[in-house]
Amino acid sequence: MSAIPTEQTRPPEADARDFVEGETQRPQLLIAVQERILQDPILAGHFAGLPTPGVPLLIGDPFNALSSPHQLRTSHRLVRAVDAFGNKYLNQYIVIKLLGCGRYGKVKLCLNAFDGKLFAVKVVDRKRLRDRRFLNEDGDSIMLQEYVHEIATLKKLHHPNIVALHEVIDDVQQRKVYLVLEYVEGGPVMEDNRWIAFPEELAQKYFRDICCGLDYLHYHKVLHRDLKPENLLQTADGRIKISDFGVSQVFETTDALSSTAGTPAFLAPEACTKSSFEGRPVDVWALGVCLYVFVFGTLPFSGKTIPDIYHAIQHKQLSFHPSIVISKELKDLLVLFFKVNHITSIKFVTLDTARPLLLIFD
Template sequence: DLQDCVQLNQYKLQSEIGKGSYGVVKLAYNENDDKYYAMKVLSKKKLLKQYGFPRRPPPRGSKASSGEQPKAMAPLDRVYQEIAILKKLDHVNIVKLIEVLDDPAEDNLYMVFDLLRKGPVMEVPSEQPFGEEEARRYFRDIVLGIEYLHYQKIIHRDIKPSNLLLGDDGHVKIADFGVSNQFEGNDAQLSSTAGTPAFMAPEAISDTGKSFSGKALDVWAMGITLYCFVYGKCPFIDEYILGLHNRIKTKPVEFPEEAQISAELKDLILHMLDKNPETRITVPEIKVHPWLTKGGKEPLPLEEEHCTMVEVTEEEVKNSVKTIPSLPAVILVKAMLRKRSFGNPFEVQARREERSMSAPGNLLM
């Protein structure tokens, strides 16, 4: 099984350094540049499921010719399109995606990210929550990172302290923005739940079947995260998922006595944890909130000062993913060299590959 294979192209896979709903993250040593990276192992089957395959809006840049329906993209092409965009994201508060490897013979997709050795900014629960100054410094980074993602039409959907990594430059960088979270127009209209239960917004767990705004979900999770920063724990906790959902939907936010926080900070948290997404504070409003800007003395950069729209060419989409040579081919070459037999051992293999390429769906369902 390729998962147990320690070498993928120039990367040597080492210990597991993280786990999420999507799969695992492994430490990977790159022999070419003698550096370590974080390699996220994803399942293509799961990705396509997340897509609500096959209903998706057309990718950016595609123009439907007059009167014609735009040609629906194959689900995997959608994945490649999004990966091409993720690879071009470039922001001080976003973890950099280096490259993506695909093993056509297996269900795995490997995403190679910059390794941030300091790890998450905070483990929750924590006995040592941040003071307001430190919380403010880190939260300003998160707000700018999210503003950048939303500007690129990407919803994160899983903001929480363990996805906020500390860089060597002392800045927080947002990690684990996945594939399948991009939208068209001004905001995503979502209907499926994703993310971490304690950080989920009330509208995402209601059973009304109504769709909800993607940006407002990220704001709610940012509010839970800010609460964690200063209290070391989530505002809504229950050992049972239904109890947790009930608290998120009905219980008001309580501020424990043990940590005295400023009225401005309470105000910001309450506005982010507004149970009604229609009236919940938005990212542009958070940016000018007195707690974040010290009453306007330390304004955050304007959107146009730190955001430029990422555009991708067809060429970049085509090259967004590198293919790992299939293991059987490598083994066969070794066997041929041992036996010195140079017939065409690939015949069967080639026929199988050909079929799988013409109908990638079969491999992925």
């Protein structure tokens, strides 16, 4: 796989200037970050558990590597190192712990040694991307296509309700590629199959954040195609950010799709039956399913098998859980989402401080 082109590329020697391969040299870091490390239980636990417990001294960025959050950096050399404390480095990133596993591989929590910020680093295995079990009917790698789509999509995006991609470490001599993503502390707003209903006010707050992010995506001609609670991450201050753009798609003039993607229970009726359909309405339908799950802690349409789920989506009457009381306005909104000719687009318009946002449907 060739290196992935981006707007800003760092020379290979920049990544290795303060590392000596095969030795245990470490970079120097910012003093102010030391206090943050000691106050953060995850980081404090990591450094306390090292073979030689201690916190690295943080005194500055020797690479002058800090970049604008609007710019995506690409590094074409990966250097692994272990410092005197036992910290493992991927270039300037200290590996803290495993966050989870995804389609491509592992996701690790890492500390940037130059600015003390935490990042979620997605480790992508090139060999897995080309696994023969994941080829489409034309013989192309589905996972490779998804990976390329995710990079291309995230490069375009900068919004407070979208998870940001900060750097790509793509060393052609290495088996793995690393996507350095914004770390969202709260994780998924709801864990897989462990949904608990939210109070209506909180559900509306989350819904508002997702609407803002989705409106931004569609304005920039990006289809997410897999909106669901597990792909909605929550920051420490309660803001929702849309993540996981593995099956996303960028369109030019029309958002017509000819294949389904994403999670069956969140698909719109037309995506269950038609060979061609519009992508934006499918995203908006999935947004409605998310709102329903937030309020009731369960899916509006479900089944034991995928055909059962598709049948329920197309034919089952929308119902509300009798033990959970919601406002008439919210109930009317949910009914609007799941009409046969359902909402095709949704937008927030700023008004004033007393009534800051207005929903507009088409």
